[in-house]
Amino acid sequence: MSKRKKRQKIKIIIATIFALIVVVVGALANFIAPHDPNATNAMLMRKAPSAEYLFGTDNMGRCVLSRVLDGARITLASTFLLVAISFLVGIIIGMLCGYYGGIVDTILMRIADLMLAFPQMVVAIAVAGILGGGIFGAMIALGITMWTGFARLARSHTLSIKNEPYITAAKLNGKNGMQIIFGHIFPNIVENVLVNALTQIGTTMIGLAGLSFLGLGVTAPQAEWGSMISEGRAYLQLAPWVVIFPAIAIIITIIIFNYLGDVVMEYRRMD
């Protein structure tokens, strides 16, 4: 292994460790949160960070640290679920279109083109507006456009390998279309599409936080980073910590996952 590749591997390990820390914090939020994230206390409104309330309190006297931790759970779970569903739907549609081609391919790819013609957030706001508030509405709103990226990528990879001799050999060994798609094409393209999914985590997180910020994501009193920033901006000058800490959480998490996606992609380019 070359020195450059070794260095890249170390970068992947470091990024993975940080990503795992974020995931573990999100998963154990209920256990490590120092206070009940939804417990209000009029006596503790907008308290500055202190030893007891490390990130201070918000306008309703709720512990900001506990809410940031609780928000991590919702933000990460909804992001991973959305990316995973979009990935699965996209890769399956992409492989079917790439392998079989024909009219179904034409129709699905034109739909994908249509989705890509508009900025993702504009479509998401419109769809989320129609569906109303709630995290599932926000996920559907973002997912409607997200699968197209995975589908196009999976389709192009499928097109590039579907005429390889090993696919012909599999056909001559009696394998049908579905057996070839899931037995040969999927294992050979999944890594490339998965790396792309990794780079989508940060973008999705921003999307979900953005919709929550606009009131189209999670509903009160559930903590979510975007909605916390939205709530806190009304009294930004009085209690800036209510906005600053969830914003820092978003920035750090996105940097970690984008960095992980980038280093994994770079490592694969070295192969």
Place this chain on the structure above:
Amino acid sequence: MNDREIVLSGKELHKSFGPKENRRHILKGVSFELYSGEILGIVGESGSGKSTLLKLICGIEKPDSGELIHRGKEYTGIGPEKTGKFLQMIFQDAYGSFDPRMSMEKSLKEGVGVSEEEMVKVIEEVGLTKDLLSRRPRHLSGGQCQRMSVARALLGQADILMCDEVTSALDVTSQAQVVKMIEDVRNKEDVSILFVSHDLALVSNLCDRVMVIKEGEVVDYGETKTVINNPTSEYTKKLLDSVIDI
């Protein structure tokens, strides 16, 4: 030769590609017969239609017109999932003919219900050892990989082997080994072989009969000795001249 059974034949095969206004005729009425136990060489330069002919034979492409017949039964238009029961292919790109993510064992077993013993027997027949079965294609040499593809073809128990430029990507030593192995396979197994190559010298040494294709048309066809000694087309003469020049 003509007393032997015809295993495979193609009649007036036509194939064209591209849009109507700019259609390219790749095959223009190609007919041939493959007899039981013989090696039929198909020779021609790049773009002459050799590979397209193989694609038609194994069902990857459908002919525009013409017939393909296996042991008296027409199978024109049938896909490779079904033609694989009676024909197998050995590819030019030996590495590319195996799934890079699969072990050799898994690739060889795919689609054919063979026991471990049968597989090891065939592996040894092609001059390989069973320890190579756990490896992936990139961990084999080009020659080993090509032998593996011959083993796979034999495990498929087809009565026709199609060899598509099988030696062109190999070094001289491996080429000789693979050619020797193909001869052995023909002598030991009950198979007929279609041997596609642009190397007339190799074909003249290996094949019983030869068919020369130029721009999708058969320009010479017959017993190898006859074609070599009395070529009827200018193109075959030129090919022979180039062999002598070397």
